[in-house]
Amino acid sequence: MALVSMTGLMNHALQNGYAVGYFEAWNMESILAVVDAAERTNSPVIIGFGGQFIGSKKRTVRENIEHYGYLGKAIAKNTKLPVALLLNEAHTVDLLIKGLHSGFNAIMYESHDLSIEEFTSLNKYLVKTAHYLGAVVEAEIGQLPDSDISSNTISKGEKTDPDLAAKFVEESGVDALAVSVGNVHLLESGHAEIDFDLIRCLRKKVKVPLVLHGGTGISEDDLRQAVSLGMCKVNVGTILKRAYLKSIQNYLGNHDVDHMDPHNVIGRGGSMDMLCGAREAIAEEVVRFIKIIGSENKAHLI
Numbered sequence: 001m002a003l004v005s006m007t008g009l010m011n012h013a014l015q016n017g018y019a020v021g022y023f024e025a026w027n028m029e030s031i032l033a034v035v036d037a038a039e040r041t042n043s044p045v046i047i048g049f050g051g052q053f054i055g056s057k058k059r060t061v062r063e064n065i066e067h068y069g070y071l072g073k074a075i076a077k078n079t080k081l082p083v084a085l086l087l088n089e090a091h092t093v094d095l096l097i098k099g100l101h102s103g104f105n106a107i108m109y110e111s112h113d114l115s116i117e118e119f120t121s122l123n124k125y126l127v128k129t130a131h132y133l134g135a136v137v138e139a140e141i142g143q144l145p146d147s148d149i150s151s152n153t154i155s156k157g158e159k160t161d162p163d164l165a166a167k168f169v170e171e172s173g174v175d176a177l178a179v180s181v182g183n184v185h186l187l188e189s190g191h192a193e194i195d196f197d198l199i200r201c202l203r204k205k206v207k208v209p210l211v212l213h214g215g216t217g218i219s220e221d222d223l224r225q226a227v228s229l230g231m232c233k234v235n236v237g238t239i240l241k242r243a244y245l246k247s248i249q250n251y252l253g254n255h256d257v258d259h260m261d262p263h264n265v266i267g268r269g270g271s272m273d274m275l276c277g278a279r280e281a282i283a284e285e286v287v288r289f290i291k292i293i294g295s296e297n298k299a300h301l302i
């Protein structure tokens with residue numbers, strides 16, 4: 001079906017006591033894996049890509065956001081599930097505007113270098129543009145700490161101030177708010193300590209749906225509790241890349257690919273296809289999260 005509104009999905013989730021997942025993809029097979037999983041569980045889903053990666057200045061090969069937007073849109077059109085398409089955490093307005101014009105119906109700008117006034121007026125502009133094009137805007141107030149696995153450290157973040165968040169939402173007009181409540185970006189080992197009282201307080205003061213980033217680093221029980229308190233979108237990314245890597249690592253460790261027909265290893269799609277196995281590994285993780293956040297069997301209700 002055609003893309004559905006991300007805030008429509010979130011509001012349905014909020015009213016029915018579950019959360020909808022945003023599972024961040026990076027290419028065609030990973031985004032298809034997310035839809036495989038959602039179809040398997042009859043779940044609404046938010047698909048999309050990370051603007052900070054696609055637009056990264058460190059890229060040695062330039063990417064064109066149009067390819068990603070059109071791809072996501074085509075995938076949504078060819079499934080019966082209600083799907084929204086998010087361009088998440090882009091660091092430039094230019095990328096977001098191009099994304100809106102190539103099919104994304106939800107966008108999020110990320111920067112922690114702007115003053116709150118600058119951040120508010122920038123989001124105001126994005127809201128105006130996105131709404132005109134039938135899309136919605138998510139923003140984050142507070143700052144999630146970042147985990148760095150190579151140095152085993154976590155940067156200092158800043159929890160969301162409920163009054164500041166409420167004021168920002170009112171002034172900017174954003175449609176969804178990502179919050180910092182103990183959740184950690186990119187965290188794999190250990191568990192983030194979620195501040196449930198802060199979630200309760202934010203839920204009371206902030207008028208738009210709340211989003212929990214850093215889903216990978218949160219325990220299953222804490223995720224369930226956060227959802228029960230009104231978190232209606234959960235972002236998951238890191239664990240999907242980890243599952244993909246592990247699957248390929250296992251395959252290469254167990255097969256002598258130098259003596260195999262490369263078409264069987266890549267591209268034929270049979271039982272020996274390494275990339276099909278990796279796609280399945282992503283889908284399995286997505287299914288697991290869909291069950292935890294409660295969106296299984298909700299697609300037909302929307």
Ligand SMILES: [Zn+2]
Nearest residue numbers: 185213214235
């Ligand atoms: Zn995030």
